[in-house]
Amino acid sequence: MDTNNVIVAKHITKIYGKGEAAFDALEDINLSITAGESVAVIGKSGSGKSTLMHLLALLDKPTKGTVLINNKDATTMKGTELDELRNKSYGFVFQQFFLNANDTVLNNVILPLKIARVGRKERNQRGMNALESVELTNKAKDKAGNLSGGQKQRVCIARALINNPSIIFADEPTGNLDSHTGKTVEDLLFKLNKEKNITLIIVTHDPDIAKRCDRQIHIQDGKISKWSNV
Amino acid sequence: MNFRDLVQSASSSMFRSKARTLLTIIAILIGAMTITLTNGIGTGIKSYLNKQLGNLGATNVLTINLTNKNSSGPKSSNSPPAKYNPNHKTALIGGRGPGKKQLLMTNKDLSTIKAIPNITSAVAVHTLSPDYIMSSNGNKYQLTLMQQFGSTTAGMLSGNGVNNNNPNNQITVPSTYPASLGYNSNSIIGKTVEIGITDALGQQKTVNATVTGVQQKNLIGNATAFANTALGNQLYALQSKGLPTSIANEFTTIEATFPSNFTAKQITALQNQLTKKGYTGQTVKNQENTIFTAINVIIIVFDMFGVIALLAASFGIVNTLLMSVQERTKEIGLMKALGMSPRRIFALFSIEAMLIGFLGSVIGVIFAAIIGKIINTIGAHTFVKNFPGLSLLTFPVSTILIVIIGIMFIAFLAGTLPAIRASKKDPIEALRYE
Structure with missing residues (x-):
């Protein structure tokens, strides 16, 4: 086994519902992603690409098969272990940002550290560092709701970065942005991938982003239809 | 999240929809105020009576009468009239209402009581x-x-x-x-x-x-x-x-003393001895308790009003928090995705419920204290003028703490349903796009 693999999925199947109504969202998926790689998951809506990301991000458990994270079987982990793994090793960037509009930018960024019970002083320091890497230190005290779309997504990236994750999951990161700001966010994500060697898994419709990734996984009807390398 | 972060997060979410929170707090406030006021009156009257009854006699004194099986006379239930006992004459005592027949005692009774061990002295009350x-x-x-x-x-x-x-x-x-x-x-x-x-x-x-x-x-x-x-x-x-x-030496009551270091148990034993011999012996404490029982019943009835108000208010808490959980679905989902355990999510909403309870009860207690102060001031010049030393409402710290902690507990219970609902939110469902 390649010890460089951060994520390995073995024969994972996800079935929703039971009996007659059973629906196979994913069927027998096998994949492995190496550290520092950037991977795009492409597919039409309903193809199962979101389900795949949820399984890889440990937000959901497969009906069959195993997911190995850093060579550890995540399917047998308890809730608290999963919570800690997501908190410490993963960063999430969502299409709809999910920022607390009433709270300050800094407080939004340090949420993962709050959850991890990191001390006040340290988390504020690390929060400022993360904001620096997305060039938003001047907005730290502003309400998150007052930012523009592109700024919001950069705050999300800062939030995803704050725990120094080994993997960032980005679900349609540019889906809500115009092409110009989308490009900025895109550049930022790939810069982190290259400079900090963070594994990047992007679920996207956008062929331009997909092309910039090292590999593309095409999902169709719950199966991997093809792998492609640029 | 550590405790401080949880409290901070809960309180900021509490004030996010101010009107809703305020209304729930007012509901709790009314309950808290009612309970504090009724208990304040109870405590005030009880401590006053305690002082007054203390004037009546030392605690190591027994007031002894002959037990009359039918002592309540015509007021009594359906029991047949007591048989005439030529050994004991009776006297009619008591002021208003139906008279109460009291058996008369003589020096013979006095010596009987003096002979009881632990009775240190006994005097006839003429x-x-x-x-x-x-x-x-x-x-x-x-x-x-x-x-x-x-x-x-x-x-x-x-x-x-x-x-x-x-x-x-x-x-x-x-x-x-x-x-x-x-x-x-x-x-x-x-x-x-x-x-x-x-x-x-x-x-x-x-x-x-x-x-x-x-x-x-x-x-x-x-x-x-x-x-x-x-x-x-x-x-x-x-x-x-x-x-x-024969008449000069008749009396209805004997006052007897016992060692002042007697425990409640020893006093009861002594009273049982008197009962066996056909006497009823009451300490000041006994008489006090009879009155206090009556006062307690009245206070409990009033407290019921407060409890009903709180019950209504707790549904307000349930409602407020359910709405809060609904509104914060995405936030909860995000926190779970970012690794917050269901237990912490539960704690977050429970703390919010308890904060609402805390605020409501504290403000309620403050209102009650202000109202109490006003009533006491007015009362001292008008309706309780004739009772110097009576402050109608007193609020001991212990009662206030019990009210606040009790209401926070009720709020916690009310918060469990929404908190469980929040802790069970599925992050995938919560973060799904519309």
Whole structure:
């Protein structure tokens, strides 16, 4: 086994519902992603690409098969272990940002550290560092709701970065942005991938982003239809 | 999240929809205020009665009567009338309402009680009927006089209570007497007064006594003067002169003392011994408890109103938090995705519920304290004017703490349903795009 693999999925199947109504969202998926790689998951809506990301991000458990994270079987982990793994090793960037509009930018960024019970002083320091890497230190005290779309997504990236994750999951990161700001966010994500060697898994419709990734996984009807390398 | 972060997060979410939170807090406030006020009245009256009853006698005194099986007379239930017992005569006592037959005791009973182990002393309580009290200014006034038992000095406006060990005649008078007698409550202390009393043959005699104190106006024995043993005995001897000895030696009540270090258990044992011999012995504490039980029942009834208000308010909490959970679905989902455990999510919403309870109860208690202060101030000049020393509402810290903690607990219980719902949110569902 390649010890460089951060994520390995073995024969994972996800079935929703039971009996007659059973629906196979994913069927027998096998994949492995190496550290520092950037991977795009492409597919039409309903193809199962979101389900795949949820399984890889440990937000959901497969009906069959195993997911190995850093060579550890995540399917047998308890809730608290999963919570800690997501908190410490993963960063999430969502299409709809999910920022607390009433709270300050800094407080939004340090949420993962709050959850991890990191001390006040340290988390504020690390929060400022993360904001620096997305060039938003001047907005730290502003309400998150007052930012523009592109700024919001950069705050999300800062939030995803704050725990120094080994993997960032980005679900349609540019889906809500115009092409110009989308490009900025895109550049930022790939810069982190290259400079900090963070594994990047992007679920996207956008062929331009997909092309910039090292590999593309095409999902169709719950199966991997093809792998492609640029 | 550590505890401080949880509280901070809960409180900021609480104030996110201010109107909703405020209304829920008002509902709790009303309940908290009601309960605090009713308990404040209860505590106020009880502590006042405690003081007053303390004036009645020392705690190591038993008031002993012969047990009358049908003592409540016509007021009693359907039990047949008690059989006539030639050994015991009866006397009708009690003021308003149906009379109460009380069996009369003689010196034989006194010796029986004196013979009971642990009874350190026993005295017959005679009814004194003096004609008048007169001071140097020559005016005569009516007088109700009772013999003082036990050693009590509490509740004196000036001077001290009478001393039963003093061989000289001593008397304390109610606060209304000094002015009529030509003194004020301080100058009367140490002065000699004359008491007139008529014996069975119709001859009026006089006895002198020294005023040792002026009693504070109180609930019980308001217009009654108290004599020490020396004065009481002398007056009774004069008053019963000419009476047949059998009648002169009749009385309804015996006051007996027991060691003052007796525990409640030992007192009960002593009372059981009296019961076996056909007597009823009551301590001041017993009499107090009878009254307190009645007060407690009234307070509990009033508390019910507060509890009903709180019950309604707790549904308000459930509603407020359910809406909060609904509104914060995405936030909860995000926190879970970022690794917050369901237990912490539960804690977050429970804390929010308890914060609402805390705010409501604290503001309610403050309101109750302000209202109490106003009522006490008004009352002192109007409706409780005649009861000096009575502050109608008192709020001991312990009661306030119990109210606040109790309401926070109720709020916690109300918050469990929304909190469980929040902790069970599926992050995938919560973060799904519309």
